[in-house]
Amino acid sequence: MTSSDSEGVELKHDRPTYVFSRLSPNLTKVVEYDSFTQYPFLYLIHGKDKLVLLDTGCGSGDLAGFVTSHELNPRKLPVYVVCSHSHFDHIGGNWHFSGPGGKASFCVELAFGEGRRDYTEHWKANIFGDQVKDFAITKWLADGETIQMGPEPDTTEDIRVIHTPGHTPDEIALYYAKERRLFVGDSFYQWQPIFIPKDGESLDAFKGSVSRLLTLVESEEAKDSQASPIVMCCGHVDDFLPARTALQQVEKLVSGIQDGSLPHIKNTAFGMQLDEYRLDSFSIGFMQDALAENSTCCYSGSGHTHQ
Ligand SMILES: [Zn+2]
Ligand SMILES: [Zn+2]
Numbered sequence: 001m002t003s004s005d006s007e008g009v010e011l012k013h014d015r016p017t018y019v020f021s022r023l024s025p026n027l028t029k030v031v032e033y034d035s036f037t038q039y040p041f042l043y044l045i046h047g048k049d050k051l052v053l054l055d056t057g058c059g060s061g062d063l064a065g066f067v068t069s070h071e072l073n074p075r076k077l078p079v080y081v082v083c084s085h086s087h088f089d090h091i092g093g094n095w096h097f098s099g100p101g102g103k104a105s106f107c108v109e110l111a112f113g114e115g116r117r118d119y120t121e122h123w124k125a126n127i128f129g130d131q132v133k134d135f136a137i138t139k140w141l142a143d144g145e146t147i148q149m150g151p152e153p154d155t156t157e158d159i160r161v162i163h164t165p166g167h168t169p170d171e172i173a174l175y176y177a178k179e180r181r182l183f184v185g186d187s188f189y190q191w192q193p194i195f196i197p198k199d200g201e202s203l204d205a206f207k208g209s210v211s212r213l214l215t216l217v218e219s220e221e222a223k224d225s226q227a228s229p230i231v232m233c234c235g236h237v238d239d240f241l242p243a244r245t246a247l248q249q250v251e252k253l254v255s256g257i258q259d260g261s262l263p264h265i266k267n268t269a270f271g272m273q274l275d276e277y278r279l280d281s282f283s284i285g286f287m288q289d290a291l292a293e294n295s296t297c298c299y300s301g302s303g304h305t306h307q
Helices: 063-067 117-121 204-224 243-258
Strands: 019-026 029-032 041-046 051-054 081-082 107-113 139-141 159-163 172-176 183-187 193-195 231-234 263-268 272-279 283-286
Touching: 029 063, 041 283, 117 204, 159 204, 172 204, 183 204, 193 263, 204 243, 231 243, 243 272, 263 283
Parallel strands: 051 081, 081 107, 107 139, 183 231, 193 283
Antiparallel strands: 019 029, 029 041, 041 051, 159 172, 172 183, 263 272, 272 283
């Protein structure tokens, strides 16, 4: 989620709620044009026997109908939903995939990282969380766990789960070796503040997550120097961010905050004061308000706050 602090002109348009683009034969990006102006990126990874849907956006439209349509899911594969973290703009469509007693018939699992179940289960306490319809979590993903994309384990096809606390305690990333893509939710994107709770712990956790992802990227790239560099698919803004460079820049940004070498900029987000630190195209924002303690915001958006 991005802070929607501007009083800019709200754009009127006739575009549909969900717009998709094929990033590769196995990977589809969906952008949701929501009334919160979050415009989250959802990703569909097409496996042999399942379709993984990363995040469900704000819940503005019939997401289930969209992702099970012939155009997006011609083989009618069951959908395995993974949520990058429990903010409203990533879980708003989850209810479509829940059914009586658990999952909808076309859903394999509805999964979250298990890093902080207590936090995840209290998603309604997060900003705008009270507006998210109820859903059932059916699977908790451990750090390092793989999501098998076919009938047999396959180290290239299968998706690795990496716990990446920082933006939220329950944030996860997914690594899809086949496409050399790292899906990072709200942990990274450019040009808008990456929100980190101002609690003295989350920045340290985030620093650890950056370091672990950098280790993963360096080790994967070292295995094959001829292969294309790994890129990040973010929850907003960026779907093709060179991973190693981005992680190194954000690592420098965190160090600059911690050693006091970067000046902070007073900004606003959601009408509240924000302490922001910038380095090149990246920025980290700390909320000054009590709201941040319970409900970090995700992405600062490009328009109005929800009315
Ligand atoms: Zn977000
Ligand atoms: Zn978020």
